[in-house]
Amino acid sequence: MTVSKTIQASFLILDSSLLVIDAKDKSLQGKSFVELCVQPDADLFERLLSLPKHSYKQYHLTLSLEKNTPQRFLVMVRKGKEKFTVSLINLEPIYQLHEDIALFREVAYVDNLTGALNRHGYYASLFDLFKSSEQFGYNIGIIFVDVDNMKEMNTRYGYLGGDEQIVEVASVLKKTLRKNDVLARVGGDEYLAILPMRSTDKHLLEQIAKRILKNIKENKVMKTTVSLGLYFMKAEEITTLLRKRDTKKAWELYLQRVDSQLQKAKNSGKNTYKIL
16 A cells, blocks of 8 residues: 555634634534644644734644544644634554554564574665775674584573573673674574774774673573684775675675684684684
8 A cells, every 4th residue: 555545634624713613524523623632732722823814834743533543643724814724634654654664674674582683684784884884984893603502502401491592692792782783693593793893903803702702701691602703804895895796795705704713713612702
């Protein structure tokens, strides 16, 4: 259904005291316009009455017109010699459409177990982040996170217990990372974090990795650890990446480098990080 078909237009004619004397919905006749407003401004009545003749004013108001159900309207008031003409456009379907789109994006782009982005959401955010980084000359830190001993966790605590560990890791990562960092669950027990970084010092990325390991260790719910693979992507690499004919394929090569560091961390005893 298109937006234009969902918009409901109506009208009211008010007398000089703002009583409804005519309306598309005849049941509204005789009612005060101000009384139809849900939580109006205290001076709405005075502001309407003080409008100069032949003037026009526009408001966003919540009105209770049909079956006493509050709905949001765009209200356009024209003052004539003795009457007010009020045009109403019901905005509720538009607000509902926005809410439906937001819900669709959440279902399509967010992992329902952890609240982190899923693969679709991660790719949808990734290239916007690349373009912003190129525009402002930022570097990008990449952190690949893998939960250690996940198979043993599932065997010992069951899959619900294993899921608890996966959720807790996501919680720690969200609290450790910044608001503008991208966090996605890209596998059963794997996360990918993309961090825009002004600093040219990759040791800052290592400090963040150490903080993640520390916060996981200090979390009382965690019964295992994580291993991290790191890569510090310089601003010029981002520019080169965006110029590639197949940017996604070129990005996958960077992920392979990060994954190789993750495997080194796993092979060196886990609960650590390696950086290229």
